[in-house]
Amino acid sequence: METKQSPLPKKSNSFSSSSREEKLREFDRNLSLGAIKFEDRQEKKERDDNKEDSIEEEKEDQEEEKGEEKATEEEEASKENVEESEPNFIAISDEIDRFLGVLASLQDVQDQGYEPPELPESTIEKFVDLLEKEIDTYESGERKWSPDHDDTSLLDAFNRVHKLASALTQFSSEPRYNHAMNRTGGVLHHAMAFLEDEFFSLLDENSRGKQQDPGSASSKTKRPPSFSRPQQQHEQVDRFVLPSAESSTNEEYPQTYPPDIVERLRSIAAVMISAGYVTECCEVFSVARRNAFFASLSTLGCEKISIDDVQRMAWDSLEGEIVTWIKAFRHSITVSFPSERELLDIVFSGHQDIADSLFNNLALGAISQLLNFAEAVAMTKLSTEKLFKMLDIYETLRDLTPTIDAIFSIDGNEESSPTSPVMDLKSEISAIRSRLGEAAVATFCDLESSIKTDTGKTPMPGGAVHPLTRYVMNYVKYACEYKNTLEQVFKNYQKTERPSSYDDDRDDEPPGSTSNNDNQSNDSIADDPKPFAAQLMVVMELLHSNLEAKSKLYKDQALCNIFLMNNGGYVMKKIKGAAEIKELLDDAWCWKRSSELRQYHKNYQRETWSKVLACxxxxxxxxxxxxxxxxxxxxxxxxxxxxxxxxxxxxxxxxxxxxxxxxxxxxxxxxxxxxxxxxxxxxxxxxxxxxxxxxxxxxxxxxxxxxxxxxxxxxxxxxxxxxxx
The missing domain is CATH 1.20.1280.170 (Exocyst complex component Exo70)
Structure with a gap:
């Protein structure tokens, strides 16, 4: 008798327990319908065990398939919900706009005695709920606020909730409006906090550019980034990197940020200002841009140094810091601030007063901090080697003063006030220039003291050029390269009274010095139309007198004349080789010194060779x-x-x-x-x-x-x- 094989149970798409039980009962019935075969107990048991295993496997397959189907259904439902939410949000936004239109037409309803319109509470509730969920989605990082299509719709929604909150305040006396007012006000604050965060991230991350490695941990902001940016973002040239001639362009947008970023900044600023969050917007902008500016100074090698540090710094180190400061100051005035002005004019277009205020706060603070270094240098102890770097700082401030005036010329009202920050800055620059000018005059005049105090009693071996001659002439040569600036500072800042170094006891002067002539020259310098040239003549006369005194240290008259020839020839060679010196020295003085050189030559030949020739x-x-x-x-x-x-x-x-x-x-x-x-x-x-x-x-x-x-x-x-x- 053949045994009839029982059929396997069919898979079901149902997740109900009753369906599962029916399948099991059907399975049992199928087993009982087959032909009976006499078997021993052991074989039957094994067959029953195999059947039970088959049933368990079938159960697992059914559950796995049901789980997959459920996930698919949920995904499809989610997609349907997303697709349905967009038109719902648009429709709700339209209803809000209609309600705002009604409120706008009834601005004076209370004065006219009309009843407030019916409040669409459910519509308002749905609108703020959807908007808040949208903000939460971006803040959680689930979605990026893409500049391609999200900007306009979300910013429009923020504008709409602001208008709604403002319109509802007309009816603050109506209890039925209180809940809607509180709800929209809370969502508005949430929206502005979100924009504030995005505004900072956009300013901070895009300003750093090449200042830091974008992939490093240190380059990330404390605020979570919410904007998706192009891959080329980190390749943008930072505005604080010194530009090459080829990189300068006349684009519509400033080089601080890419055009798309500038446009997004402008849109966010407009919404925040419109919503009354001017303070928050300005504070975020100020902090981000101030950080970017000082970070840029750091990339140029210009670090903040206190006045005490400058006073203690060795001159070799300070000299390098001055070179760096001049480069950073020029770049700030000629590149950074104009670029910042351009950025502000675009981001805060239509709000010129805000742009002016932000720019003045940033520029005035930055320039003032930079000027602290210049003031500290002017306060250092005077020494002759510091003259040229002091003049470099002086020329930098002098040459850039018209540019600084032009930068702040927009704020005409404030500039006209004698107590305005702009006028304070100009006064500070003028005061520092005065200190530097006075220091330069005193430093150059101190060259007189250096010559007078060089009274060594040991003659130069072989009648060679004296170190004092080399030092003074090289110093004069470099000083004359600044002749126009030195003429300016001598005219403006030279004291009518002599410095204390000039009142030293005349008994200490070297023999042969022309004290009376020196005094007469010194007294007339202040009245000379070219005071620096007059001061230079004093220095040259002092050097000549000093060399004549040193020549008397030689017992051999021939060697004495060789010494005078060497030193006098060195002086004249320097004068002839430097047009700047020659322009300042009197022709008669030069002719006289040349005649003296010829006389030294004759004297030497007479002292040495006349006796030889007599033989x-x-x-x-x-x-x-x-x-x-x-x-x-x-x-x-x-x-x-x-x-x-x-x-x-x-x-x-x-x-x-x-x-x-x-x-x-x-x-x-x-x-x-x-x-x-x-x-x-x-x-x-x-x-x-x-x-x-x-x-x-x-x-x-x-x-x-x-x-x-x-x-x-x-x-x-x-x-x-x-x-x-």
Whole structure:
């Protein structure tokens, strides 16, 4: 007898327990309908166990399939709900607009005695609920507030809830309006808090650009980002990076942010201002932009330094800080603030008073902080090496003052007030310029004291150029590069009375100084049309007097003249090589110094070579018409000794200027060598050939010329004899 196989239960889409029980009963009935086969108990048990396992597997399959179907149904329902919510929100918004229209037409209902219109409480409740859910969705991060399509609709909704809250306040005396007023007011506040957060995130994240790595943790704001941005966002050039010439453009939007970001900022600001949240909007903007500005200064290397730190800072370090400050200050005035002005005019278009106030607060505060550094430098202890950096700061403030005036010229009313912040800033800049100008004048005038106090009693070896001469002339050369600025500061800030350093006891002055002339020059500087040029003449005269005093330290008059030639030649070479100095010095003074140089030259030749030439004269050699050999031999011996002594001494003397050195050698050779050659030609025949000639004629004319060509090298030889061997 064949056994009839029982059919498997069918899958059901139902989730009910009764359906499951019916399936199980049907399964049991199917088992009982089959043909009976006699089996032993063990086989039957195994078959029953297998059937039970099959039933359990079927149950699991049914539950899994039902779960998937349920998830699909929920997803489809969610999509339907989303699709239905949009038209519902639009429809509700239209109803709100109609209600607002009714309220607008009845603005004076209470004065006219009309009853307030019926309040659509359910519509208002639905509207604020939907709007609040929308805000919560963005705040939770479930969705991004996309600039592509969400901006307009959401901002319109914020405007609508603001208008609704404002309109309902007309009926604050009506109890039935109280709940709607409280509800819309709360949602409005929530909406503005959301916009405030978004406004800050948009300003902060987009302002940093290249200041930080966008992927680093430090580059994220404390407020959660809610805007989706283009991939190119972090590639935007930050406005505080020094722009190249090619990067300057005349685009409609400022370079601070991309155009789409600027437009979104403008839209958000308009909604917040319209809703009465001006303070919150301005505070967020001020904080974000102030942070961005000072971060940009940091990228330029300009950090905030206190006045005490500046006072304690070593000059080498402070000098570098001044260079950085000048770069940052110029960039702020010429690039950053105009860009900030442009940004404010767009973001707060239609609200010029707000834009002006925000700009003034940012710019005035930033400039004032930058000026603290300049003021601190002006307060440092005066020293001659600080002059040029002080003048750099002075010129920066002077040159940028018209630009600063133009930046704040928009606020005409405030500028006209003598107590306005703008006028305070201008006064502060003027005061700092005055301090810097006075410090510059005092510093340059202190050069007089440096010259007067250099009274060393040790002469320069070899008659070389004195360090004081090099220092003063190099200092004057650099100072004359600022001649226009120095003329300006001397005219504006020079004190009529002399500094204390000029009242020192005249007994300490070096010998040969022209005290009376100095006093007369000093008294006339203040009245001179070119006071800096007059002061420069005082310095040059003091240097000349000091060098003359130092020349008297030499016992050898020839070396004294070499010293004066070296130093005077160095001074004149610097003057001729710097047109700025030559323009300021009197022509008569320069001509006089050149004449003195020629006189030093003549004096040297007279002191050194006149005795040598005296040995080569014919006078005294002839006795009764014949040449006296003893006298001739004595002449040659004297000549040889003098040349040997001159060579041994003056080869160690120094004439560092090649032109002056060459002129000296040529002038000596032109006089001495021909005279010696002539003397040899005329009298060498009177000496016996052989040992006598070698004894008295130690070198020929060419040897003498070579000897002269080795003078003033600073490399001494013990004697001409050793030189010849």
């Amino acid at each position: 080569l004269k014919d006078e005294g050699l002839n006795v009764r018409g014949n040449v006296s050999k003893p006298v001739l031999k004595e002449r040659f011996k004297s000549f040889n000794a003098m040349i040997d002594e001159i060579y041994k001494t003056q080869s160690s003397w120094v004439v560092s200027d090649e032109q002056l050195q060459s002129e000296l050698r040529v002038s000596i050779s032109a006089v001495v060598v021909p005279a010696y050659r002539s003397f040899l030609g005329r009298f060498s025949q009177y000496l016996d050939p052989g040992r006598q000639t070698e004894k008295y004629i130690k070198f020929g004319a060419d040897d003498l010329e070579n000897c002269i060509d080795e003078l003033f090298d600073g490399n001494p030889f013990s004697s001409m004899a050793r030189r010849r061997t």
